Amino acid sequence: NAGVTQTPKFQVLKTGQSMTLQCAQDMNHNSMYWYRQDPGMGLRLIYYSASEGTTDKGEVPNGYNVSRLNKREFSLRLESAAPSQTSVYFCASSEERNYNSPLHFGNGTRLTVT
């Protein structure tokens, strides 16, 4: 049982390049999330998808777009990468939208923008 799988694990981009971070979960969870983790700032929510076919902005959505392709997959796209987007990106899923449904995280994508 793989849980939440993220690809790629590492990526280096030049300013202005675009890329898509992929995420898939095999737990049949309804809700999926994208977070970024920066030193001293914890994890901040970029976008979330409460269910298949819906997406909404989180705390720090600027510069990102998302697609909930189906129940399993939730991708994050950077259209024109900026150095400020250098971060570790985590995808997560949860069974329900309920406050006490635990988040299951992937192992992250470490992105560097030069």
Place this chain on the structure above:
Amino acid sequence: QQQVKQSPQSLIVQKGGISIINCAYENTAFDYFPWYQQFPGKGPALLIAIRPDVSEKKEGRFTISFNKSAKQFSLHIMDSQPGDSATYFCAASGTSGGYQKVTFGTGTKLQVIP
């Protein structure tokens, strides 16, 4: 605006000692308080969680103490082991706008030395 404040930023404890990490929150709408543990190169994973109507929850060597009136909660790790060396995030969760809103603290890097 940091809604969940976590301290200390880093902590070094000797094997067998007690590790204590503190968190404070501002929003009284939060109704679930999980702690996540993150090892290097991995995503965070749920460690233990508490509801605000309970003052203490214990699971093995890990205990959450919760003070609702002070809006503070803490994680105690008894008999700390080198395998506990990781980064710990406190969080506060609630349902908002149809999704599970989880606000994370900034993290505490724990090192347990033999």
